[in-house]
Amino acid sequence: MRKTVVALALAALPAPVSGQVLTFSARSDLVVFSATAVDGKGRPVMDLRREEFRVLEDGRPQPIAHFHQGRGLPARVLLLVDASGSMNDAWKVASARRAADMVLDALGAEDQVALAGFDSRYWGIAAFSRDREAVRRGLAAVTPFGSTALHDALDKAAHDIATWGEGRRAVVVLTDGVDTSSQKTADEAIAQSRALDVPIYAVSVVSPLDDPRSQEFLGDKKAGEAGVAAELLARYAALSGGLAFRVSELSGLQLAANRIANELKHQYRLGWEAPQGPTRFRRVAVTTTRRGVSVRTRSGYTPRS
Secondary structure: OOOOOOOEOHHHOOOOOOOOOOOOOOOOOEEEEEEEEEOOOOOEOOOOOHHHEEEEEOOEEEOOOEEEOOOOOOOEEEEEEEOOHHHOOHHHHHHHHHHHHHHHHHOOOOOEEEEEEEOOOEEEEEEEEOOHHHHHHHHHOOOOOOOOOHHHHHHHHHHHHHOOOOOOEEEEEEEOOOOOOOOOOHHHHHHHHHHOOOOEEEEEEOOHHHOOOOOOOOOOOOOHHHHHHHHHHHHHHHHHOOOEEEEOOHHHHHHHHHHHHHHHOOOEEEEEEOOOOOOOOEEEEEEEOOOOOEEEEOOEEOOOO
């Protein structure tokens, strides 16, 4: 029988202290995107100016009305840990906990972290705080059990972290990626994270047989269910503006944790006024004029009706 953990409704927690988050205009026609800029080696580029960004909405240039480099803003990270029966393997459990530890160590002291778990349901374990030990205690209390509702959990996690206002934020999900019982589809969960501007960073904990970086990798055609799940998580990440990692060894976990923390420290925030038009999905491309630098962000949005 699984150990009992205290369920916290993360979305119902008290609002953040005034002055700790970035506040843009509350106008209903303002569109706000987080964006990460990296060089050719994947290193964050921290000094881009407003005039070096270009925003295209359905192919049409948009003037940037609001801009923030993110400096001085604490990050808020929601660690989402797979607690389903598919993770009931000593190596997977140890790897997921180790990955979470590495993310905690890589974040700045000013950054806030919350912890949630999921199997067929989603529940809060530790509320947003700077108390890393509270998160570690929560991780130690998680015992894998039950079916996996990954899409439902990502949908709820994106909503929870979005209730904490503007600023640097992301969901980091630690899972083997195999969904067995969600009510929502992957597309519905992706639409939620994209609509709320919540980047998803996915760390797939897999066997070396399913890891393309491993010498034991069987190949995409033989990777089976784990390979398909990792590809789906990569799609989540790409469309939300995050990143996906498939790891089977300690060095891969460390690389993923460092990359996630570095990117969160350097999230830009861009805002523009939504052009008039029908309420439908609008594709957005954000680029920069600086050579050798690429920008990653969510793939678009649907204006409020």
